[in-house]
Amino acid sequence: MGDRPVRGTLSSRSRSSALEAATARAGVVVALLVGGATVAVCVIAVHPRWWGLVLGLAATAAALWALPDRWWARTPFALGWAVTVLVATGGRREGDFVIASDPGGYTVLATVILVTLTGALALRPRRPGAGEDSGSAGPAS
Template identity: 45%
Template sequence: MRLLAAVGLLVVGAVTGIAAVAVHDRVWGFVLAAAATVVTTLALPPGWWSRLAFAIGWVAMVGWLTIPRPEGDYLISQDWQGYSVLGIALLLPIVAVGTLPRPRPRDPRTGTP
């Protein structure tokens, strides 16, 4: 069940990343994309299968869309909105990894957490 949730959140993160890149050049689009990304990230419970999966999907898609196109131009603009999208792409995995639950110590007698 966790694997299915992780794959679903990976896809949701990728779709959200595509939408963020598609509308970031308009101020209202950037605000909506940034708010949707931040709120979704913080609303998901911290964990390998939830918040981190969403963040990986979002960052992977934005990173893939950052590569120059064959015409020589970029999908992400070189203005404050574009650099802010790249900044979010840098901060999102830091937040996702930084909020992972701490591992529980194992009981020396039974070997279980």
């Protein structure tokens, strides 16, 4: 009985694999923060043209749709995007603004709300068995 490991403890192998997984996930979070900020800078750069606004918002929506619905994926991308746009709304030293107060600028600012909500929805707890087929064809009769 003295040679067996105590139940519930992690072996050194499983501890190292858990550490590797956490390190990899942290790297993904940082990359997605930077990716969200990069997409936001691109949206801000092209939003004065109608086709640029459409292209930028489509790229943002496509990225959010393609990312997994997990806290470590959608949320950092949305956070990087929203924070970058909000920082850009401040005035410049010259007295002008990066995001103009025109319909395109207001569309970008309204998109901040949608992107933030999408990122926040990824934080909701997952229900066990959600999305799995339970085998029942409908309500019991």
